[in-house]
Amino acid sequence: MKGSKKEAKKDTKIILSAPRGMHDILPSERPWWDKIETKAKELAEFYGFSRIETPVLESAHLFIRGTGENTDVVKKEMYTLRTKGGDFLALRPEGTPAVMRAYIEHGFVSAPQPVKLYYFYPVFRHDRPQAGRYRQFYQFGLETIGEEQPIADVEIIYLSWLFLNEVGLSNAHFEINSLGCRRCRSNLRQTVKKYYERRRNKLCPDCRRRLETNPLRILDCKNENCIKLKEDLPPLIDKVCDDCRSHFEQVLEYLEELGVPYNLNSTLVRGLDYYTRTVFEIWLGDNESMALGGGGRYDEMLQELGGPKKPAVGVALGIERIIEELKEEGHKPPTPSRPRVYLVQLGEMAKKKAFKIMEDFRKHNIKLGSSLGRDNLRAQLKNADRLGVDFSLILGQEEVLNETIILRDMRSGLQETIPLGKIVEEIKKRLH
């Protein structure tokens, strides 16, 4: 009996907390989110990106094949489930393969290219929660499919930079590298393998394994010793083919022209398997564990998923991290618009009429406060005072019968009776 009481208490505690690493976005936080989403939408759409929503659940195989079987995201962090019907599904750990799936499934390949898509939605990774690392977090992603020119890479980077600047973060910079095309890859792998073979004993156990399976992954290891060991690695950019080198040089030239701050980081490989050529991350200072965004080119993914061969490039920015940084830097959240007029209703007849009046105001885009559950004049006026409105409208039985309403100036306390049909116009005049 005792045990079951304890169990019930534990259950209650679990039931009454959001799952670990996941969080509510409360009304008080909403102004940050609205501001950022509005900016994302405005910027993306101006530059010709159309919004796409994909399901929260996808076939797990999409990410196994798209993101990469041996990435941490798929191997360690993906939430998977088996449905009653036997389907093997995953909560999307990132947007990119899902957008590519939609591109293939809906025949975007026969639309004029490039196809430019954006999303602003939550993704899920079962990582160890800590500051800036969540299990459910939002990404604003931009993906350009069907354009191989360096200008497409530049557009993605430039828009990420504009976005951060315009929401208030002007001190971020881009760490950038080129991984070359698939043909360059064996060259890069060889270089890294050779380099680390001579330092095998100093590598962490995971990296010793990586040395055999995927040596480039060693460069993404967060172990301090492994990070230090990178120092003398010859620049990988020297190992890519002429075409890839020229592509990269053009990207850098454009970035310089546009004044986008970047740092050549010849050991940047990113944690996902699909990248070719340009890769980048957005950092604040040298804080690599808390990147605000990351992306790059992934010219092979479409074909690897079973679609046509199409080059692609994209980025995803982590919204929680951006909001945290804005707060850290002392930015103030935008103040939500508050009503300047309040409707007080007294009695059944007035209550019935209230919605009609509220609709008249809504159609004229004037915010109207109310508390329809209250009947008492004092309580409603107190509420109006608390909201700091300029005017209250008082509607009692007599006013309903006469088709009038009382307009009360909250500062002076003066009241006058106005025909109901004229009240919106009257308020409009007085609010300016």
Ligand code: HAM
């Ligand atoms: P990613 O680097 O895995 O790339 O994630 C992009 C951004 O999401 C990160 O830079 C970070 O801001 C945020 N982020 C990642 N994990 C977490 C977490 N656990 N908690 C909070 N924020 C996090 C991608 O997802 C690729 N799909 C980007 C891309 C688009 N590449 C090409 N197109």
